[in-house]
Amino acid sequence: MTRARISQLADKYMSHDMITLHTELSDFPEGRISLLYALLSHQPAAAQHKELLSVVTSLVQMGLDTHDLVDNDSAPARSGMKAMRAQQLKVLAGDYFSSRFYQLLSQAGQIDMVRQLSEAVCDINRSKMTLYAKMIQLKLSAEEYVQHAAEIKSGLFLSFTGVMGGLYERVWPELIERFSRCEVLLHELTRIQKLSKLESSWGVWHILQDGTEEDRRTLRDRREDQGIIKGLLNKYAVSEKLAGLLRQSAAQLQALAQRLQSDKLLRELQPLIEPFVQAAGPQPATALKELG
Known part of the structure; x- marks a missing residue:
């Protein structure tokens, strides 16, 4: 299919x-x-x-x-x-x-599945409320933003953990969470490239967390100024940082898929993982030199 x-x-x-x-x-x-x-x-x-x-x-x-x-x-x-x-x-x-x-x-x-998915919807809505509350209060780190977003994306799919058997049941929660994390990071990377709704992007939370006091104040006061945000995203090399995070998560996703010990399934999953690998790009030469 x-x-x-x-x-x-x-x-x-x-x-x-x-x-x-x-x-x-x-x-x-x-x-x-x-x-x-x-x-x-x-x-x-x-x-x-x-x-x-x-x-x-x-x-x-x-x-x-x-x-x-x-x-x-x-x-x-x-x-x-x-x-x-x-x-x-x-x-x-x-x-x-x-x-x-x-x-x-x-x-x-499938009445039991109705119950499980309905409960998952309630959990997702609670997660959204928690995320939005932290965003409004500006009490959110960049990593927390990714974690919450991945949790929201994977929530429905975790309902199927009990349907899986054996090794699949153990790997599925981590597999869908890591896949969702890759989707979040890819979306964030695309937002920067398209300059779309930058005021609530990962880059903003990263700068509010790690930026200078002056830059953090600028963001807090002018979060709807796309030009200001764009300049700060470039200053802090946000695209490069996101690509690195996506590269790391895609590698972890591939490792999880291999744990399923099925060559047939791995071939089916590879086309789903490949867009993340391609979007992240190759490992920078400086990083490869450090690893060597």
Whole structure:
């Protein structure tokens, strides 16, 4: 089953003309869904349900991610009717995707999976509240930011730990957490390259943690000034630091995949890991010299 096939199946349950025409949706979580599908394929007890479980998990994740696109800070009176309608549809779209998840699992008699995924959603929402509270109070280190973000991304998928057997059950939690961490770091690297929403990026938390007092004060006072932030990100070589973290996490992810002791599965997972390896780039020559 290809990544495109998973997305195609999920789209069958997410497709709605009003949502498609009037609002933006989050990106489909292809990487994590493909990882889940690959692991479920090697579980005798779960293999027959791997397609259903992958689709419903993607629906729940899309519901959560679409709700995150709602801009609670925008003023409806100023944003206009079209923008306000798009915001309302994001909320409705997230709810719609969740309703399809309940429907599909209930029809298949997978009531226990409904409970597990629902509990995971509650845990994820609590993690989001903790993260947002720390962000508002500016009490967040760069590493805590990555940890919280990876925890939020991996939350639903940890529900399947009990479905795994033997070695897979032991490796799965660390595997999905490390994969999610790579996704977070890749996203942060992409944000810098596209200069997109830098005010809440990893680089800002890194500078607030390790920057000079003057630079920290500048960030606190002018966090919405993209030009100021861009200059500071360059000053502190944030792209290079993120690439190094991504390179490290991708290597750890590859090592975890090898622990599964299946050449067939490793071949299936390699295309999922490769984008992280490519984005991180080669090890700098200075670092290689130090290692030697």
